[in-house]
Amino acid sequence: MNDRLRGAGRRLGRVAPGSTRQEVADLRQRVSELEAEVQEARRLNRRVAELLDVVEELLVPLTLRDEEKVKAFLDAHSVAP
Numbered sequence: 001m002n003d004r005l006r007g008a009g010r011r012l013g014r015v016a017p018g019s020t021r022q023e024v025a026d027l028r029q030r031v032s033e034l035e036a037e038v039q040e041a042r043r044l045n046r047r048v049a050e051l052l053d054v055v056e057e058l059l060v061p062l063t064l065r066d067e068e069k070v071k072a073f074l075d076a077h078s079v080a081p
Helices: 002-013 019-059 067-077
Strands: none
Touching (some): 019 067
């Protein structure tokens, strides 16, 4: 443990002035990028879940299928040409 602390202290002693501020700025930028990526992943996961709901609805036998629900979902999520 002491060896690791000494090694870390030596590395800190070699840090150029101002580089820590740049590293913090870089890390903040990276965190912002990661947050955006997480939001995109959440959006895509929600879309996949919605599509799975439609597929499930379409796979139900015709007598049990809720045609109005399928049509409403398809209308709400279809891409206009």
